[in-house]
Every structure is written in structure tokens, then in C-alpha cells.
Amino acid sequence: MRRLLPLVSLLLAASLAQAAxxxxxxxxxxxxxxxxxxxxxxxxxxxxxxxxxxxxxxxxxxxxxxxxxxxxxxxxxxxxxxxxxxxxxSKQQVSIARGLGGHYWVAGSVDGHPMQFLVDTGATSLAINEQDAKRLGLDYRVKGRPMLASTASGTAKGWKLSVDRVKVGSLEVLGVDTVVLEGDAPTEALLGMSFLSRVRWREEQGVLILESKL
The missing domain is CATH 2.30.30.830 (SH3 type barrels.)
Incomplete structure (x- = not known):
């Protein structure tokens, strides 16, 4: 039986190597x-x-x-x-852990400028405030279409336009409809359906998974 031990050890090592x-x-x-x-x-x-x-x-x-x-x-x-x-x-994926309040927060960029997003499936478009729009260099008052938007605080004046690209992790979407809201709200950019509808997304055990469409 002792003579089999080296062979058993070798077989076990090979099995572990294959299991990597x-x-x-x-x-x-x-x-x-x-x-x-x-x-x-x-x-x-x-x-x-x-x-x-x-x-x-x-x-x-x-x-x-x-x-x-x-x-x-x-x-x-x-x-x-x-x-x-x-x-x-084959596909690009980004996983976002659920944060405080059950919300999903993720860092990304708009036209190459860093931006912190709050994922909001109830928002029709990407929504940002005027300060963020100015930081991005968006000429929203001239190029945007005036509109009224319904927010948690009521109705707010806004402008609708398209930004060139929005990136979250390795996912990049071009030509994203965006709403610039008058004032300081929202304090964090809302990543709405104008981005989310262009990727696949699902929730798994407190993790939001975004995946590119092929």
C-alpha cells in the first residue's frame, strides 16, 4: 500500500491542476x-x-x-x-453593487468628462443639472429643445438634447438623449432609459448587471 502513495499524490496534484x-x-x-x-x-x-x-x-x-x-x-x-x-x-459587462437606500451608484463619464451616476429606471432620459451641463460644455439653451419635466419636487423647466457618448465601465453608448434641468437638481446625474434601453440589464442578489448588446 505504501508504494501506491507517490502515485496517489501525483494523481491528486494532476487533478488539482486540472481544476484550476x-x-x-x-x-x-x-x-x-x-x-x-x-x-x-x-x-x-x-x-x-x-x-x-x-x-x-x-x-x-x-x-x-x-x-x-x-x-x-x-x-x-x-x-x-x-x-x-x-x-x-464576447460581451462587455459592468456589475454594480447595491448601495445605501437600495440604490445603484456607478462612476462613468459623459463626453469624456467624469460623472457619478444614480441608476434610475424610472427616468426616461439621462438627466443632469445646469452646473453639470456647463462643466460638460453643453450649449443646452441654444441647441436644446425647451421642455417641462416632472420631478419628485414637482414640474421643472428643462432642455432636451443629445450628448455624443456616455460611458459606464467598459460600456459606451453613443448619441444619448439627455435632459438638462434648471437649477441644482438632480445633485447626481440620473442614468435613465435613454442609456439603459441600449444595453441589457438585470439584477442578481443585490448586484445590477449591465451588458452590451450584440
Whole structure:
């Protein structure tokens, strides 16, 4: 029986090597947590925990994550992958963890300018206030179409126009209908259906998943 032990050990080592994940994607980044996509299995994993495929999260912040995969420590950025074949994912995805109040907040950009978004499926368009519009360099009073918009505080004067591009993570949508509201509201840009209808989106266990359409 003792003579079989080395062979058993070799077979066990080979089995463990084969069990290593073929593809690891970081599809969401949060303070001390990441959303992993390991061989198609998605899960929110906190620092110090082990996720699908035995992938351990060593550290994580808004810039990237350090993962331990099959005994090797590597740093990942959003939507980067570790793959034996180094094949790119077929779709672009962004995962957003539910925040305070049950809302989804995500950083992105409008025409290349950084913008913090509040995802709002009840908003028809991307909605921003006048201060943000001026920061973006939008000539909304001249190029926009005057309108009245219904808000939580009542009816507000606004202007409707289109911005060139809106980006959230790796997702970019061109020609997005936007409403500029008079005054300081909304304090955070509302990411409405003029963007969301151009991507696929769904909720899974407190995570909002945005995915490009093919």
C-alpha cells in the first residue's frame, strides 16, 4: 500500500491542476470586494474570501484587485481576464453593487468628462443639472429643445438634447438623449432609459448587471 502513495499524490496534484479555472474576469470593483466571473459563474466576493474556482480575493479597491489563482498572485483591472487562451470576452459587462437606500451608484463619464451616476429606471432620459451641463460644455439653451419635466419636487423647466457618448465601465453608448434641468437638481446625474434601453440589464442578489448588446 505504501508504494501506491507517490502515485496517489501525483494523481491528486494532476487533478488539482486540472481544476484550476480557465477564465477569471473582474467585472465589478468595490472597496474590499469584487464581482468575479469565473468560468461563467458570477459572485460577489469580499477580501479574504474564496470565490468560484478557488479564486481568493487578496485586496480590492476602485482601481483594481489582487487575486490568488492556483497559488499565483496577480493584479486585475476591471474586465481584464486571466485565461489560458487569452481570448477576449464576447460581451462587455459592468456589475454594480447595491448601495445605501437600495440604490445603484456607478462612476462613468459623459463626453469624456467624469460623472457619478444614480441608476434610475424610472427616468426616461439621462438627466443632469445646469452646473453639470456647463462643466460638460453643453450649449443646452441654444441647441436644446425647451421642455417641462416632472420631478419628485414637482414640474421643472428643462432642455432636451443629445450628448455624443456616455460611458459606464467598459460600456459606451453613443448619441444619448439627455435632459438638462434648471437649477441644482438632480445633485447626481440620473442614468435613465435613454442609456439603459441600449444595453441589457438585470439584477442578481443585490448586484445590477449591465451588458452590451450584440
Amino acid at each position: 479555472p480557465e477564465q477569471v474576469l473582474v467585472v465589478g470593483l468595490f472597496p474590499n470586494a469584487v464581482v468575479l466571473n469565473v468560468d461563467g459563474q458570477r459572485k460577489l466576493v469580499k477580501v479574504g474570501q474564496v470565490g468560484p474556482g478557488g479564486v481568493e480575493v487578496v485586496s480590492a479597491d476602485s482601481r483594481g484587485a489582487v487575486l490568488r489563482i492556483d497559488g499565483q498572485t496577480r493584479r486585475f483591472e476591471l474586465s481584464r481576464e486571466y485565461s489560458e487562451g487569452f481570448s477576449a470576452p
